[in-house]
Amino acid sequence: MNIISIKDLQTLCPAENLAADSEGALLPQPWLTDDAVNTRIAQLVSNTQNVVMLPTFIFICWWRDWITEKKISSRNLSYLKDIKPSDTVIFPRCVQNDDNPETGNHYILWVFSGRVHELRVYDSMGLYRDIPNQQMDMLCHAFSQTWNLADWTVCYPSQWLQSSRDTNNCGVFVCTMAEMELKSCSLATEVVGRSQMEHMRKYHAAALAEGVQIEDSMRFPSKTQCMAGALQVCCYQSVGEKGTLYSKVVQVLWVQCDLCLGWLHMDCAGVSEAEVKKGKFRCGCDIPQPYTFDSKIKALKQGVDGLISDTEIKALHDALQTEEKKSSRFYLWKHPEVSLKLKQCLKPKQCSFSDDNLVKLADKIRAAVKPENSLESLDYIFDVMLPEVTLATFMKHLNICRYAGEVLMASGQVLLL
Template sequence: MAEMEVRGMFVETETLKMPQLKYLRQYHATSLIKDGVIQVKKSRAEVCMAAALHVCTFQKLAVEGSLYPEVTVLSWVQCDHCNGWLHTDCAGVQEKSLKGSFNCGCQLPLQRSFDRTRVALQQKGIGGLIEDSGIVDLHDALLSRQQRSCRMYLWEHPETSLRLKQLCKPRSLFFSEDDTNQLAEKIKRALKLSDDPDMVNFMFDIMIPEVTIKILMTHEGFCRYKAELCLQSGNLTP
């Protein structure tokens, strides 16, 4: 208004009548509702980054539904750097343990030397990477669903999706063939697994990937999503 007066422009004032006031109130109320709807849609539009790797704990199925359909309340965490979203299960973190910040590992190079893991392996062998008790605890957590995993769910429900089961398998071994065989023997002894073909498949399809993820999280400080990303890269033999 002041600028218009300086420019020599004059605006006539007009007292708004009831129909005009009613229209303005309705207009502003409608605008507020639209804004609210947009915000709600945005808040529900998060997509878990692990879904692109086919390892999302709550992966959507081609027909309908998702893995772990009994879980109706999903907890999310957002990366402070890339602003991407992950389920807390896919990030490998507990909601109560978060202290206001989270890094998915997006700033770290995909191809790393894995020095900490390599040093522990060279100094103490496979036994230096994870204790038998750690393998047993992980196994028990998977069975009790304290640790949710798309691999474990698909193992327990093989009719769900054979294609997804194949997609979530690592493309390569993290360790050398000899070290992988030693890890397999260690898992077999710790869990007292038989030579039954189903148990052999269970070890290679479930336990070796899950133990490797645990090793990367422990020694490299990765979140679960970053460890999964490393397994998917296919170039990880230290």
């Protein structure tokens, strides 16, 4: 079997990243949380077969049962119910005080190998190589359905060690040892320096971040509210127990206003990623209220036809149908069962057109979209297309974003024609 050493790793990574002697310059890194360790190991285990991972907190659940009852409740043993005799169990542990396993801030790793009847202990500080009798009794009881641990060997295999000056990378070490176990790597006994540990920390962090939705990631404050939510026009607003509108969208991008620093979903802002990258984004908070139209907007003086072309209306309709363009109005028109209350809320509050022009615009939309079912189409034209066309008109002629258009429309102070 091959032995992997730091030297081997240095052939893969730039030497300066794995330098062993620059510890003095490194700032202390935080301890990994239980969640970080458990999640990373669960992620590693999820790609393997015949391996079961037990999260750190299970030990405490067992321990509480054991010291009071001398047995463990079936509920707390449910994690073990599918284990087969030849399986491997990966069990990260948090230790410090043998008498009270509930407290502790040092991570170690236990690996139960059913294939060779061996319990391998990984501890970067070499302090917890053995398993105290009372804990061993409990483990024998816990695993008794599958294994007779009393006959097993407890060993402390050759492994990497933390440098004595490194007091906070034991979680990184445990994740790394779990990965090495899963890959059946044998390790040379070597001290892993702090800068080398930090490199592994970044590696595990990058692996953990993979697949995390942007909405959840650190790029955005976790309690970010889309400003469009206040107007009830957010494309991803929640609708009680039914989740959110456009719930099938897994990656929701956000944009922040340069002026008011408020956040919007890009779909609610009505801007694309490319547009945002090009320059500054303003949500419309700099538009004075009440808003008065500038006489320069000639289009508004040419009647309905000057506002928007049939081709533009058709393109808008198509983009809504394919969901390339997201709109809470369209979504609720298509899925009225989601929230009748919200659908009612979104009925155009204030029309921006005179009665005469409203009829002309509705006719224009009907001609451009050519709906098949005339009854349904009335709803579609008035509840979805009229407000969407109005927004598109605002965006085009006033050069504002969709959200700013929503604000204007909701203000009810804008009369177009």
